[in-house]
Amino acid sequence: MSKNNDFTQWQDNQLARSIKRFPERKGKFTNHGGDEVPRLAVPPDLDREYLDNLGFPGCYPFTRGVQPTMYRGRLWTMRQYAGFSTAAETNQRFRYLLDQGTTGLSVAFDLPTQIGYDSDDAMAIGEVGKVGVAIDTLADMETLFEGIPLDQVSTSMTINSPAAVLLAMYIVVAEKQGVPPEKLRGTIQNDILKEYVARGTYIFPPTPSLKIITDIFQWCGTNTPAFNTISISGYHIREAGSTAAQEIALTLANGITYIQSALAAGLELDAFAGRLTFFFNASTDLLEEVAKFRAARRLWARIMKDRFHTEKESSMMLKFHTQTAGNTLTAQQIDNNIVRVTIQALAAVLGGTQSLHTNSRDEALSLPTEDSVRTALRTQQIIAHESGVTDTVDPLAGSYFIEQLTDRIENQAADLMGKIEDAGGVVACIESGFIQREIEAAAYEYQQEIERGERVIVGVNRFQVEENNRPTLLRVDPAVEKQQINRLTGIKNNRDSQSVNARLTRLENDARQGVNLMPAIIDSVKEYISLGEICSVLRQVYGEYR
């Protein structure tokens, strides 16, 4: 009797509200034979265990998804990470991707930009424009988004330590297009903690880094309410070699740390918790990955409810972007990578992702060519429109295996999070090297299994062939570095130096006094003060992490 009540309640409330706001993509979802595909398959008997552990999509504990209709309402955002060389070249790639049907932009910055160095810095030698686009000043950002109306596109920026600066530039570019900040949609990665353990683009020590992140939460909470202020990333932790359970544990532990730091600064939980987003890896072990996504959603919801005592559902929802696992791509028989990416993308969709990047087949060799990127995007479109998995919500729920695996990953992750907590929390565990060692040990074990042939990687340790034809690769012209430096020199020579100095002095004062840095940074980028100049002031105040 109660089962019908719960189900009916969900239908009448969450589902009805959702359909009213976002009608489903079709009036009727049918298979090839014309049979209707049910929106949500549930067991005949909805007992307490089902309701506690799975529940309904769009409802606590969100195991089955964050929206009641999932992809029947709206497909995930197909967001291809792109960026290389100069802002002008990347702008071309963005326009191409939008033409091909991507629904969100995702900016890859080069390493000097990510570590707060201008293109003319000695540390930038050889790296300008290599793994992403070089952005030195507002001028580059203007070029990057030329002809792309920022009120109509959502933009994700993979930027961490200097996230405040790039966000400031984005806001100013929008302003110049006539788009007010409150209309901006997108995400900055802004997740410094995983940089210390897995990705390496840190600048400052953990404490001031967390302070800047809190500044962003606070400023964006009032000024850019539709912009996600952080993308707490397990992706890179997994790429560094962690297991699936470690990926979840370390990511959610980082999430807790950001919340604690914001609460300590006096922020209201529900004012920022809904704008926390996550970013996970989709590897090739299809069923484990699906279980991982479901476990992550449930564990986060429980943490938010039981530990942080929020009652707001949107604060409990773990919304995430997914990228297919770069580390699984092989340099051998590169077309095989298309198949790997397909399995991984399918895992992300069956796991209920909100947005997805699919890697291109040639990325174990270099940056992807336009053709490879198109195939990667087509992979998503085939899953979305041909595979049928989007017609029903959380299709693998109720599989004995999937549910057991979901439980196991949740428990393993919770155990590791407990260990971290006992050892003084994430920052202490980064400084002691505990987290790095956990990841390294898992990575070493995995690679040894491959070396010993116990783990088969097709085309690498089995089924090899002699390959002669070299694929066409995208190369960044070595002249880009010089061009970018010349452009920067030109801009630096054309500024009012008094105004530049005044703004940098204000920035320094604000940093020393611990006030919110966003206004001073916005003020600085408007004057075409460079990323490197801003970061160098902050380096002096905060010191550098080594």
Add this chain to the structure above:
Amino acid sequence: MIMVEHTQTPNDIRGNSPRAIGRAISMVEKGGPDAEAILTGLDPDRIAQALIIGITGPPGAGKSTLVNQLIAAFRKQHQKVGVIAVDPSSPITGGALLGDRIRMMQHATDDNVIVRSMATRGRLGGLCAAAGGVVRVMAGAGCNPVIIETVGVGQSEMDIIRLADLTALVLAPGQGDDIQAMKAGLLEVADLLVINKSDRPGADALALSLETEIRRRPESPVEILHTEAVTGKGIMELVSAISRIDLRNRKNGELTRRRRDNLVREVMDWSLEMLRPQLAADISKMPPEILANPATAARNLLLRWHPNREDLP
């Protein structure tokens, strides 16, 4: 591939060629006549003057970061600094992963900072002798101080730390490292107790437990200092405490005594190491009935080496 000319090495070392110093250290580590040629050519005054600082403590206490700060502090005083970072070798494969440099890389291109990673290499007694030689090469190259950093766990690391003129034991709050350190007998070798990460919760409790422990042994007074190696807080105090103790030890003859003890131990090490191959060869030839009585076998063996010694234990 390229061997440094032995005759040139001592001069090159004095002349501050990092390449010559690096090669010389390798040869000294390896031992043999080349090593002796290098060591006898070193400037004895420099060796006498150099201050040898031992930094020890459990893993994760922040030793390397602290050493990095000490390097910076001594460089400000225009001193040339040598650092020997000792880590254990794997007893099974003999390999070692030496990562202490990571935290000191900011000084990498400063030719007045010489950092050398050293693995224990499963040497029984020989480690002390080898490390003693490396200390002298660095001192002979003008390094003052020479800092020896090692994890205070195994016996061989404890022996190494005794090479220092004075030793700072570094501890951090949490995880019960203080108890471990006491168990390992580290307190006995310490002239200074450094509570690093003193901003962390538990620092006061750690200080308290150390004070109690110190009061139980009034015969060897030890100072407690607080540092935050990450920010550099407390480093100047640590440097002046080090100079103070060094001055005291030089005045009251303690330094002379420690150095003599070290040399005695090193000569012992060398002697045993030099004897070892011959002893091993002789022992391998012993028939089973002789081996069956190990003490007697050893006595008879040594009597062959020292026929006049009637007073073997």
Add this chain to the structure above:
Amino acid sequence: MTTTPTCRVLIAKPGLDGHDRGAKFIARALRDAGFEVIYTGIRRTPDEIAAAAVQEDVAAVGLSSLSGAHLRLFPAVVEALKIRGAADIPVLGGGVIPEEDVQLLKEAGIVAIFTPGTPVDQIIAAFRTHCEHH
């Protein structure tokens, strides 16, 4: 004093790339194969790497780069070693390196290049060969 000669090698990541999974794996694998491995961490300049190699008197230097900056950075390490009087220390490299760059790097003095998928035993053997020549 010791019985077996020990191979000392230095593993480093030049440039700004922080992806150190490969470098750390090689470092550990070499350690398990009996090498003394000095690891310098991420984000090192070529000159820092050369200076460390000289001070540690290693038999070989192994570099890893995934950011596409290898054509600039690997030869810069060879050059820095030369300036520091250590042209005899061989430099080996690995990472995301397209086939057509391998020859260029070899011409610039990098003695061996390992591309993704190279079995680790092959990499260890290459280091061992260079150690024996040292």
